[in-house]
Amino acid sequence: MRSMSKLAQVIGVGSLILGGCTVKDVGSGSSSSLAEISGGLSGTVTIDGSSTVFPISQAVAEEFQKQHSDVKVVVGTSGTGGGFKKFVSGETDINDASRPIKQQEIDACRDNNIEYLEMKIAIDGLSVIVNPENDWCKCLTVAQLNSIWKPDSEIINWSDVNPEWPQEKIRLYGPDTDSGTFDYFTEAICGEGGASRSDYTPSADDNVLVRGVAGDKYSLGYFGYAYYKENQDKLEIVGVAAGPDSTTCVKPTDETIEAGEYVPLSRPLFLYVNKASLNKPEVAAYLEYYLQQGQDLISEVGYVRLSESLVTETLQAFKDAFGGSETENGE
Amino acid sequence: MNDLDLALRTHLAARHRLGRVFGTACMLSTWLGIGVLIVLLCGVLWQAVGWLNWSFLTSFDSRHPEQAGILAGLWGSLWLILFTTLFSVPAGVGAALYLEEYSSDTWLRRLIQVNLSNLAGVPSIVYGILGLTVFVRMFGLFGSQPKVVEVPLIFANLQIPLPLGRTVISAALTLSLLILPVVIVAAQEALRAVPASIRQASYALGATQWQTTRDQVLPVAMPGILTGVILAISRAIGETAPLVMIGALTYVAFTPGDISSPVDVFTNPDGIVEAPFDTFTALPIQVFNWVSRPKTEYQHVAAAGIIVLLVALLVMNAAAILMRHKFQKRIRW
Numbered sequence: 102m103r104s105m106s107k108l109a110q111v112i113g114v115g116s117l118i119l120g121g122c123t124v125k126d127v128g129s130g131s132s133s134s135l136a137e138i139s140g141g142l143s144g145t146v147t148i149d150g151s152s153t154v155f156p157i158s159q160a161v162a163e164e165f166q167k168q169h170s171d172v173k174v175v176v177g178t179s180g181t182g183g184g185f186k187k188f189v190s191g192e193t194d195i196n197d198a199s200r201p202i203k204q205q206e207i208d209a210c211r212d213n214n215i216e217y218l219e220m221k222i223a224i225d226g227l228s229v230i231v232n233p234e235n236d237w238c239k240c241l242t243v244a245q246l247n248s249i250w251k252p253d254s255e256i257i258n259w260s261d262v263n264p265e266w267p268q269e270k271i272r273l274y275g276p277d278t279d280s281g282t283f284d285y286f287t288e289a290i291c292g293e294g295g296a297s298r299s300d301y302t303p304s305a306d307d308n309v310l311v312r313g314v315a316g317d318k319y320s321l322g323y324f325g326y327a328y329y330k331e332n333q334d335k336l337e338i339v340g341v342a343a344g345p346d347s348t349t350c351v352k353p354t355d356e357t358i359e360a361g362e363y364v365p366l367s368r369p370l371f372l373y374v375n376k377a378s379l380n381k382p383e384v385a386a387y388l389e390y391y392l393q394q395g396q397d398l399i400s401e402v403g404y405v406r407l408s409e410s411l412v413t414e415t416l417q418a419f420k421d422a423f424g425g426s427e428t429e430n431g432e
Numbered sequence: 433m434n435d436l437d438l439a440l441r442t443h444l445a446a447r448h449r450l451g452r453v454f455g456t457a458c459m460l461s462t463w464l465g466i467g468v469l470i471v472l473l474c475g476v477l478w479q480a481v482g483w484l485n486w487s488f489l490t491s492f493d494s495r496h497p498e499q500a501g502i503l504a505g506l507w508g509s510l511w512l513i514l515f516t517t518l519f520s521v522p523a524g525v526g527a528a529l530y531l532e533e534y535s536s537d538t539w540l541r542r543l544i545q546v547n548l549s550n551l552a553g554v555p556s557i558v559y560g561i562l563g564l565t566v567f568v569r570m571f572g573l574f575g576s577q578p579k580v581v582e583v584p585l586i587f588a589n590l591q592i593p594l595p596l597g598r599t600v601i602s603a604a605l606t607l608s609l610l611i612l613p614v615v616i617v618a619a620q621e622a623l624r625a626v627p628a629s630i631r632q633a634s635y636a637l638g639a640t641q642w643q644t645t646r647d648q649v650l651p652v653a654m655p656g657i658l659t660g661v662i663l664a665i666s667r668a669i670g671e672t673a674p675l676v677m678i679g680a681l682t683y684v685a686f687t688p689g690d691i692s693s694p695v696d697v698f699t700n701p702d703g704i705v706e707a708p709f710d711t712f713t714a715l716p717i718q719v720f721n722w723v724s725r726p727k728t729e730y731q732h733v734a735a736a737g738i739i740v741l742l743v744a745l746l747v748m749n750a751a752a753i754l755m756r757h758k759f760q761k762r763i764r765w
Contacts, residue, residue: 149679156726159495163685174683176681176684177676177681179679183677401495
């Protein structure tokens with residue numbers, strides 16, 4: 102008797118679950134119509150990509166959500182390449198990138214019918230760093246940096262770079278080969294992305310490099326500007342001269358990087374935006390905020406803001422793309 | 433005679449000495465582990481002092497180190513562990529029971545056995561790649577047309593997105609796959625340790641195989657199984673690589689299902705069914721991110737995060753150990 106009623110219960114619950122099941126398509130326009138009704142923005146902005154750009158996207162998201170509390174901005178850090186894999190399959194609205202998009206990623210976007218908009222949003226100055234006790238090396242030319250860092254470099258002592266410098270072994274510190282910083286530095290200094298001597302101390306964590314250089318008088322290292330800025334008391338920065346003349350040395354500062362004088366080690370940071378996502382008002386609002394109020398947050402997290410003209414240029418490109426998709430919508 | 437006696441005595445002394453040396457070596461290896469742990473804990477505690485406070489536990493991540501908190505990571509990890517346990521323990525114990533109690537010794541069984549041992553050694557990132565394809569994207573079966581399956585429950589509407597996407601449930605399924613081999617092998621060992629005489633006695637009294645397994649074998653094996661589960665879950669809670677691979681986030685300013693305190697479970701029952709299908713971040717991801725930030729203050733924030741992770745781990749282990757203790761007391765032979 103009891104088992105019968107148990108059986109009936111199981112059947113009842115089972116049929117309830119199966120009978121009540123409905124499969125629906127996910128509408129993409131639902132969030133925008135909701136926003137129109139309530140007057141405020143809602144929905145989700147999905148961002149992934151470079152961990153270098155992450156602090157900026159996070160800072161902007163934090164401030165943006167204070168004003169639009171119903172919008173959820175989520176930021177991941179799969180790396181520039183890992184983020185693009187998700188971007189090309191349409192899983193994310195925006196990809197943070199510390200390098201321009203690669204040809205194979207452009208092809209993948211085309212194959213999946215994804216149109217994107219490239220936006221420069223900030224500049225990073227790769228900084229060449231020595232120990233504060235180092236009183237000889239104030240400036241290095243690109244040629245000298247190349248001779249130190251090129252593959253199979255024969256430089257062992259500081260005196261091999263300049264005979265007046267001490268006859269002590271240079272101990273080198275740099276990011277590991279997975280890092281976008283490594284790619285950019287080798288491209289700018291050695292002429293080919295990924296071409297570097299291999300007998301240096303690599304680390305994926307820039308804080309380890311900071312500690313390495315700070316504790317070693319005869320060291321030389323390079324990493325992102327933000328890590329130098331936060332550890333200025335422990336490190337000494339080296340100026341870089343683009344030409345052979347070492348009197349034209351430029352040290353990375355907020356001003357020289359913004360003005361584009363710190364070459365060739367200034368690198369732009371990008372956002373790649375899925376154009377289809379621009380139809381979502383929350384994504385458009387977030388990007389607009391990023392380019393306007395967001396620029397003031399960039400130096401807070403250790404990067405350099407774009408110059409006034411570059412901001413206007415990017416904003417114009419953004420508005421053009423937005424207008425384009427608007428009319429597409431209307432048709 | 434005397435010579436023999438003397439030789440015996442010196443040899444005996446030498447043998448005892450050897451025994452003492454071995455004992456000391458064993459003690460040293462114990463203290464080596466504990467010593468390293470103490471140094472580690474002291475270092476982390478020292479860094480976390482002043483940073484680990486109530487506001488750290490109740491706020492989200494921030495670009496200002498002094499405002500940064502662990503709330504999103506803590507709740508993300510709790511949901512993750514809950515579902516990982518729910519998936520992996522029944523499946524793992526079931527598989528172990530089948531392999532030990534029911535299946536006969538065929539080549540298939542031996543093949544499964546060898547593969548289980550191998551799977552336990554596969555790097556976790558590989559499981560991340562698997563989870564990304566199988567759970568997050570579901571082999572791209574749904575293309576660009578994601579679907580939602582609605583299941584009406586008594587108190588709320590369960591909405592299951594297909595493919596599952598970058599959700600708590602995808603991550604929990606991935607972590608379950610990751611720890612299943614460990615759970616199965618540990619459970620098998622525990623089942624094997626149950627004396628055959630117990631089973632035979634049970635059969636002799638007329639019990640069926642199911643009755644024997646349920647009433648005799650499982651209760652006795654339970655403490656051993658729980659030990660395996662504790663170790664496996666401890667591994668799962670600290671995993672970062674597979675989570676990042678399947679698209680767990682780093683910055684999230686909400687908790688899964690918007691449940692951010694135990695009270696919310698009652699005031700917001702809808703949240704319970706939403707949480708498994710929400711995006712999330714986890715404790716180890718937050719800690720990893722903070723450690724690599726340029727601002728030196730974040731090192732303290734990271735230390736505070738590590739303490740929270742350790743405490744969460746200890747609380748869960750303590751609960752499992754209490755359960756184990758309860759089962760152990762029941763065994764009376």
